[in-house]
Amino acid sequence: MARSSRLCNVLSKAKHHLIAAMTVASFILAAPLAAQNKSGSTGEEVVLGLSKDRVAITATFDGSEILVFGAVKRETPIPTGAPLQVVVAVSGPASPVMVRRKEKKLGIWVNTDSVLVDSAPSFYAIATSAPFSDVLTDTEDLRYRVSIERAIRSVGAGMHIRGAQDFAEAVIRIRTQDDLYSLRENTVAVDEETLFRTAIDMPANLTEGAYRTRIYLTRGGEVVAQYETTIDVDKVGLERFLYSMSREQPFLYGLMSLAIAIAAGWGASAAFRLLRNS
Incomplete structure (x- = not known):
């Protein structure tokens, strides 16, 4: 009888452990599914097309234009309320950038302070269907890091460096002058809240690598769907x-x-x- 009682206790404990394991597993499996449902809460999805997904850099390469076009797939009627807006962001390979500040001392320009910007994309172009502040709230921009300022990460400036943010702004200013950074508002055409298209100009001085291409659908400044692909740039x-x-x-x-x-x-x-x- 004692042996039978011990066997029952062992079986009971094993049963409880099995139920607990199945419960944990069900939460793990359900988490990604919930995240997918949350990202597409309106039931809208992006169907994307590119005029080309590969750019070849040759000896005579003088730039390229890529046509981005797509459609919004829905299983339900177009939602009422805020109109659909589209954001297209194309970013090149990111790398650290050393930025130096020059000051004039005794009639000579000399380097005074320097900051290593931890990560800055070699190319960054944003196209929107309306003014940027209308298509994306600051909270959503912080979450998805869409704007040029949010795409640059600089946390290595020392406490003694005055105006540390100026170094990141210098990277943006210089690369904007070189046509490597651009924000083109009101350049994405949206037809009947279903079809959209725009063109991304890529200059001749491109860096080789995979260019991350993101498309966001927004309503009232909130992201309701997103899509991501890459454009390969090779010599x-x-x-x-x-x-x-x-x-x-x-x-x-x-x-x-x-x-x-x-x-x-x-x-x-x-x-x-x-x-x-x-």
Whole structure:
């Protein structure tokens, strides 16, 4: 009888442990599903198309334009209330950037302070269907890090650095002047709250890598759906050969550069001699 009682106790404890494990597992499996339902609370989804998902950088590459177009998929009628707005954000590979402040001392411009901006995208373009402040609230911008200011992360400035935020703003200002950063409001056309399209201009001085492309559907400044894909930017042909050689065989690359410089100098000298003698 004692042995039978112990066996019953063991079986009872095992049953309780099994029920607890199944309960925990059900919560784990349900969590991603709940998150998906929350991100698409209006039942709207993005169906996206790109004119091209790969940009080839060649020796004659002078920039590219990518057409972004898509539609909103719904199982229910168009929601009433705030109109549908669209935000398209394309960002290049991010990397740290050293920013130095120059000041004039004794008539000479010298570097005074320097800050390492922890992460800044090499390229960032935002296109919206309305003014940015209308399509996305500050809270949603903070959550999804859509604006150019929020896409740059700078936390490494020392306490002695005055105006630390100025260094991140300097990165934005310089790269905006180089056409690497841009905010183009009212450039996404939305038809009947179902179709949308815009064009993203990519300059010639692109960095190689995967360009993250995000599309957000918003209503009343709140994100109701999102979609993400990538655009691959790669060097091809002679550009790719020279880039690979400079990274993998720097010694041979240096010798080749020296030989080309000598040949170019000799050729120019020979041409001038021919012109002078003629």
